[in-house]
Amino acid sequence: xxxxxxxxxxxxxxxxxxxxxxxxxxxxxxxxxxxxxxxxxxxxxxxxxxxxxxxxxxxxxxxxxxxxxxxxxxxxxxxxxxxxxxxxxxxxxxxxxxxxxxxxxxxxxxxxxxxxxxxxxxxxxxxxxxxxxxxxxxxxxxxxxxxxxxxxxxxxxxxxxxxxxxxxxxxxxxxxxxxxxxxxxxxxxxxxxxxxxxxxxxxxxxxxxxxxxxxxxxxxxxxxxxxxxxxxxxxxxxxxxxxxxxxxxxxxxxxxxxxxxxxxxxxxxxxxxxxxxxxxxxxxxxxxxxxxxxxx
Numbered sequence: 421x422x423x424x425x426x427x428x429x430x431x432x433x434x435x436x437x438x439x440x441x442x443x444x445x446x447x448x449x450x451x452x453x454x455x456x457x458x459x460x461x462x463x464x465x466x467x468x469x470x471x472x473x474x475x476x477x478x479x480x481x482x483x484x485x486x487x488x489x490x491x492x493x494x495x496x497x498x499x500x501x502x503x504x505x506x507x508x509x510x511x512x513x514x515x516x517x518x519x520x521x522x523x524x525x526x527x528x529x530x531x532x533x534x535x536x537x538x539x540x541x542x543x544x545x546x547x548x549x550x551x552x553x554x555x556x557x558x559x560x561x562x563x564x565x566x567x568x569x570x571x572x573x574x575x576x577x578x579x580x581x582x583x584x585x586x587x588x589x590x591x592x593x594x595x596x597x598x599x600x601x602x603x604x605x606x607x608x609x610x611x612x613x614x615x616x617x618x619x620x621x622x623x624x625x626x627x628x629x630x631x632x633x634x635x636x637x638x639x640x641x642x643x644x645x646x647x648x649x650x651x652x653x654x655x656x657x658x659x660x661x662x663x664x665x666x667x668x669x670x671x672x673x674x675x676x677x678x679x680x681x682x683x684x685x686x687x688x689x690x691x692x693x694x695x696x697x698x699x700x701x702x703x704x705x706x707x708x709x710x711x712x713x714x715x716x
Contacts, residue, residue: 424691424697425697427684427687427688427691428461428462428463428684430687430691430697430700430701431462431463431683431684431687431700431701431704431705432462432463432705433463433464433465433701433705433709434459434462434463434464434465434683434704434705435464435465435466435467435704435705435708435709435712435714436459436464436466436467436468436668436669436679436683436708437467437468437522437581437608437634437666437668437708437711437712438468438470438610438634438636438668438669438670439452439455439467439468439469439470439668439669439670439671439672439679440469440470440471440670440671440672440673441454441455441469441672442672443471443479444471444472444473444474445473445546445547445548445550446472446473446546446547446673447547447673447674447675448672448673448674449672449673449674449676449678450672450678451479451483452467452469452476452479452480452483452487452494453483453486453487453490453494455467455469455494455672455678455679456487456490456491456492456494457490458678458679458680459491459492459679459680460490460491460492461680462680462683462684463491464491464492464680465492465493465705465709465714466492466493466494466495466708466709466712466714467492467493467494467495468494468495468496468497468521468522468712469494469495469496469497470497470499470522470524471499472499472501472503472527472528473499473501473503473504473550474498474503474504475496475497475498475504475511475514475515475520476496476497476498476520477495477496477497477498477515477516477518477519477520478496478515478518479496480494480495480496480519481496481518481519493714495519495520495521495522495712496515496519496520496521497515497520497521497522497523497524497580497581498511498512498515498520498522498523498524499523499524499525499526499527499528499585500512500523500524500525500526500529500555500571500585501526501527501528501529501552501555502529502551502552502553502554502555503550506526506529506553506555507555507557507565507567507568507571508567509567509570509571509574512571512574512575513574516574516575516578516580517578520580521580521581521712522580522581522583522608523571523575523580523581523582523583524583524584524585524610525557525568525582525583525584525585525587525592525595526555526556526557526585526586526587527585527586528552528586529552529553529554529555530554530555530556530585530586530587530588530591531554531556531587531588532586532587532588532591532615532616532617533586533615534552534554536615537615556591557587557591557594557595558591558594562594564594564595564598568595568598569598569602572595572598572599572602572604573602575599575604576599576602576603576604579606579713580606581606581607581608581711581712582595582596582599582604582606582607582608583607583608583609583610583634584596584607584608584609584610584616584626584631585610586610586615586616587616588616588617589612589616589617589618589622592609592616592618592626593622593625593626593629596609596626596629596630596631597629599629599630600629600630604630605630606710606711606713607626607629607630607631607632608631608632608633608634608666608711609623609626609631609632609633609634610634610636610668610670611634611635611636611639611670612633612635613652613656614636614639620656620659620660623660624660627660627664632664632665632666632707632711633656633660633664633665633666634665634666634667634668635653635656635657635665635666635667635668636667636668636669636670637653637667637668637669637670637682637683637686637687638669638670638671638676638679638682639670640652640653640682640686640689641671641676641677641681641682641685641686642685643676643677643681643682643685644671644676644677644682645673645675645676650686650689650690650693651693653686653690654690654693654694654695657690657695657699657703662695662699662700662702662703663702663707665703665707666703666707666708666711667700667703667704668708669682669683683704687700687704
């Protein structure tokens with residue numbers, strides 16, 4: 421009987437596209453450099469630092485000296501919430517042309533997120549008082565706003581990733597339909613069963629448009645704040661296929677474990693549930709490497 425390699429070896433070369441390291445108005449347990457350094461435990465190749473409030477590519481550039489000796493490459497991005505001016509093509513243009521890789525359409529400013537968390541952006545409580553404004557990507561007739569189209573054109577030009585944020589599923593579909601028409605090939609919908617509420621059938625529609633479905637291992641970590649059953653994640657993988665799925669941590673919050681620890685625990689759980697090693701590698705390494713165009 422062959423012996424399974426240690427989970428760290430299976431995860432070697434992992435790319436985490438959803439790390440909530442700091443700085444941030446939300447409490448974070450470490451900064452982007454410390455997150456990347458810790459990734460060495462599993463041979464992490466790259467990570468994307470995400471903030472709901474600001475352009476993280478500027479953080480990454482400011483930390484360039486400290487990152488020089490870190491094996492993992494760190495990228496930034498921008499989430500189109502009210503703290504960056506919402507659907508602000510100028511902010512997107514600066515982020516991507518300075519090296520950012522991901523544009524998240526509204527997350528905590530989306531109508532869907534506010535429906536689920538009406539406490540004015542306190543998700544969790546911010547360290548400083550902030551205001552939040554709802555940002556919608558469609559007009560009163562349901563058509564995509566022109567500024568959203570401008571942003572998609574910039575994403576296309578820079579070869580970046582468009583992420584559906586925390587929006588209503590039908591808004592994400594409208595966005596991805598337009599993205600496909602404009603020739604964008606790198607699209608991601610995050611945690612469809614958390615906040616967003618996209619079932620497998622709708623996810624298949626998004627996959628047909630060219631999207632990857634991102635699931636967050638942090639939600640399935642028994643040491644985290646949510647503790648979902650990994651069987652649910654294995655079921656999603658079986659229904660949609662590993663070729664269409666990206667796994668990410670969505671960790672870095674002060675109240676949660678380090679992302680690497682979640683990767684080790686949940687990765688092992690998925691293997692125990694029968695997910696083949698090659699499929700796990702595809703979801704944590706190959707698919708996100710394609711999205712970030714790391715092998716170009």
